[in-house]
């Protein structure tokens with residue numbers, strides 16, 4: 150089966166698509182950690198990293214993967230663009246379309262913007278985070294990191310903690326993990342849990358201690374103060390007290406593994422100790438982010454895994 | 456609202472309310488529920504509509520002789536509130552648009568801005584209660600909430616595109632097809648809800664077809680089967696989620712101010 154033309158969300162991928170990406174990710178991961186050069190298999194292709202929202206990890210790892218594979222890679226960020234002169238989103242996109250990039254990697258604050266790009270351009274679209282909808286490459290790198298650690302995802306107990314309602318990372322993780330038959334749950338105050346989340350086949354924990362005891366993995370989300378998450382809480386200190394994953398709480402389940410997509414709010418959803426502890430896979434996630442993106446471009450270009 | 460009801464009660468006027476608590480809507484753009492969760496989109500909860508209706512019903516009871524009309528009902532619960540207001544003999548009426556008894560929030564999937572309206576498309580459960588309310592005449596009016604927007608405006612993504620769809624061209628065909636043909640209401644009820652009741656609520660003269668009257672009416676071809684084609688709309692805008700729908704019953708012509716306007720739908 151062919152890989153889809155666009156990567157809009159893990160909601161649209163099959164288990165086979167995920168398995169194919171992970172096979173190639175393993176190959177690229179080895180090359181990257183041993184600092185071996187990659188075959189420049191996409192040297193005839195061009196790509197623009199169209200970032201309407203800020204990013205450290207996603208944009209940098211995309212650019213690195215693109216360059217490792219030999220692509221002509223261009224960066225666009227909203228700051229410094231003609232958006233400040235009042236140019237509309239649609240006109241901006243029509244101009245990008247006119248430059249005939251083969252791939253567009255897009256990040257924007259509005260859910261559905263990756264679908265929108267497929268309607269207004271002829272490029273292959275990769276969603277690098279559309280508002281509170283999906284962040285598929287984050288989902289892929291999170292799941293790959295777990296696969297690397299645990300071998301199989303089947304029946305693995307993964308709990309996503311914190312600001313679920315503002316999180317594109319949560320949705321991509323839920324869609325991807327469910328396809329690989331993991332047991333997925335969420336934990337947080339009800340003001341952070343979207344309506345009918347149980348409909349996605351996830352359990353809801355309100356007690357973080359119980360969630361830590363019963364799970365193999367805690368994927369800790371940032372409290373998205375930039376999306377006004379603060380208005381859903383009495384205070385971030387209170388959140389830390391009742392839902393923060395901390396040094397003391399790690400003792401409840403010493404074998405638990407910790408993920409965090411970044412950027413972290415230290416002493417809100419996680420403390421520094423936890424982020425650098427042996428339980429933490431946080432920086433492994435970032436390395437895997439580069440490998441996953443190499444695998445993704447490879448697969449989108451080839452369509453079939455050879 | 457109390458003061459508005461007091462003032463209008465004195466002049467036998469009706470207060471027509473878009474029932475929405477903006478703080479509960481909190482910048483939501485579609486129904487809050489399973490579909491909005493799957494789409495990662497900020498939702499407008501049912502309570503944003505029902506809380507205002509419940510409060511206003513109590514105010515209508517509180518202010519003697521006041522009259523209150525609920526615009527474009529989207530929630531099943533609102534129909535129940537309206538029914539209870541009527542059972543208290545209050546002067547409260549309500550209306551519904553075809554999109555709220557035909558479409559659901561599933562039509563927003565894939566971020567289709569032609570399915571973005573306010574109040575938002577709700578669920579099958581809501582449609583069921585709305586149909587019951589239409590059948591038992593709790594809901595006395597079928598309206599359109601006609602909201603034209605240009606293609607450019609509607610092409611700004613799911614958050615920044617404005618709410619609303621056009622409804623004038625499709626109201627008759629959709630109502631006949633989805634309510635009369637399915638046996639939910641009779642054709643006579645359709646005429647009541649689309650012409651007689653709105654005129655009564657608004658204190659407008661009823662249409663009388665007889666010698667000496669000025670002709671103001673629409674002639675319908677009940678048997679005409681047609682396909683909604685947005686490019687044939689007379690409105691300057693054609694933002695509709697019903698493009699391509701197969702319907703029955705077509706406005707044949709409109710007679711108004713001594714002119715006959717034939718439909719080109």
Ligand SMILES: NC(=O)OP(=O)(O)O
Pocket residue numbers: 203204205206207208278284287410411412
């Ligand atoms: N995880 C993640 O998306 O980080 P950035 O926002 O820095 O790209």
